[in-house]
Amino acid sequence: MRVPYVWNLFNINNSVGNKSLETKLFGNSYPSPLGLAAGFDKDCNTLNNVIKLGFGFVTGGTVTLTSRPGNPKPRVIRITKDKAIINALGFPGKGVEYSVKNLKKFQSIKRRIILSVSGTIEDEIIECIQLSKSFISAFEINISSPNTSGLKVFQNPSRLGELIEAVKKNTDKPIIIKFPPWNNSFDNKKEMIKLIETSLMTNVEGMVISNTHPKESKSIKIGRGGYSGEPIFPDTLKMLREVQAINNGCADIIACGGISSANDLWKVLACGAKAGQIYTSLVYQGPSLPSKINNGLIKLMKIAGINKINEINGEPPKI
Numbered sequence: 303m304r305v306p307y308v309w310n311l312f313n314i315n316n317s318v319g320n321k322s323l324e325t326k327l328f329g330n331s332y333p334s335p336l337g338l339a340a341g342f343d344k345d346c347n348t349l350n351n352v353i354k355l356g357f358g359f360v361t362g363g364t365v366t367l368t369s370r371p372g373n374p375k376p377r378v379i380r381i382t383k384d385k386a387i388i389n390a391l392g393f394p395g396k397g398v399e400y401s402v403k404n405l406k407k408f409q410s411i412k413r414r415i416i417l418s419v420s421g422t423i424e425d426e427i428i429e430c431i432q433l434s435k436s437f438i439s440a441f442e443i444n445i446s447s448p449n450t451s452g453l454k455v456f457q458n459p460s461r462l463g464e465l466i467e468a469v470k471k472n473t474d475k476p477i478i479i480k481f482p483p484w485n486n487s488f489d490n491k492k493e494m495i496k497l498i499e500t501s502l503m504t505n506v507e508g509m510v511i512s513n514t515h516p517k518e519s520k521s522i523k524i525g526r527g528g529y530s531g532e533p534i535f536p537d538t539l540k541m542l543r544e545v546q547a548i549n550n551g552c553a554d555i556i557a558c559g560g561i562s563s564a565n566d567l568w569k570v571l572a573c574g575a576k577a578g579q580i581y582t583s584l585v586y587q588g589p590s591l592p593s594k595i596n597n598g599l600i601k602l603m604k605i606a607g608i609n610k611i612n613e614i615n616g617e618p619p620k621i
């Protein structure tokens with residue numbers, strides 16, 4: 303993605319600019335509901351090129367205040383037969399100041415960049431925000447990496463509430479919280495719903511539902527990681543419906559987890575999400591995927607006789 307110019311070719315057919323894909327998210331306007339998920343470009347090196355593939359918005363990071371080596375290798379594996387990945391990267395990165403140097407170069411796309419930030423104490427996150435807030439359109443706060451143990455402190459409702467309030471005193475940019483997935487075990491689900499309710503009470507503008515799913519693996523050095531890709535898509539839909547039941551439209555929901563086609567994007571939008579982010583499907587299907595999804599969504603909308611993203615409803619029409 304670092305090679306310049308090549309990616310301009312993708313601009314020709316990615317349908318970014320087609321009015322029917324226009325998406326309103328936390329008061330901002332984005333030219334497609336399809337976004338790049340966090341983790342693909344941790345140091346914000348190539349967001350100016352990745353966006354040309356057809357993304358309405360791109361999420362840089364997750365960045366942390368200081369540089370980090372991440373976990374020992376092997377820390378990423380593909381499970382090809384399932385079109386899935388397990389990763390336990392543990393936030394390797396050069397630190398926020400390095401990312402900010404890159405972001406300064408991308409000011410023409412500033413209003414389409416979301417920056418994912420994280421840390422294990424409030425002050426780290428707030429300093430990241432102060433250093434980068436002039437160069438991005440919104441912040442995504444990652445409290446949900448399964449590979450970074452310290453992050454769990456913010457999975458306590460009162461700590462999360464305090465964090466959001468502190469962050470809001472330091473920026474007027476929209477705040478999105480990226481939640482961990484939950485399962486049907488009663489306690490886990492109850493805890494997560496409580497976290498989401500706390501976020502809504504503190505008036506966050508957005509929520510990402512959700513992150514990778516914890517999974518053990520002998521092929522990963524630390525013995526476990528986060529599972530992503532097509533197999534987690536049914537859980538994404540289930541969680542979206544549960545969140546939508548308590549959200550009342552207060553915060554904009556971004557779906558993330560296993561989206562790999564225009565049909566999938568339609569389904570998450572029909573469940574009440576305002577946008578969807580992808581990572582693993584891009585790895586498997588390559589750089590033409592965002593164009594394919596945008597064009598496919600336009601085709602589905604035409605068949606359904608609608609021309610606005612927020613009119614998407616029910617099952618995708620059969621082609």
Ligand SMILES: Cc1cc2nc3c(=O)[nH]c(=O)nc-3n(C[C@H](O)[C@H](O)[C@H](O)COP(=O)(O)O)c2cc1C
Pocket residue numbers: 339340341342344363364378387389391393418444447480512513514529530531532534558559560561579580581582583
């Ligand atoms: C290799 C890899 C690295 C990731 N790094 C991050 C990260 O730094 N921050 C984050 O919030 N999510 C990270 N994620 C999670 C993705 O953003 C996304 O939530 C997850 O992969 C589910 O979406 P997908 O099935 O489309 O990949 C990472 C995922 C992968 C596969």
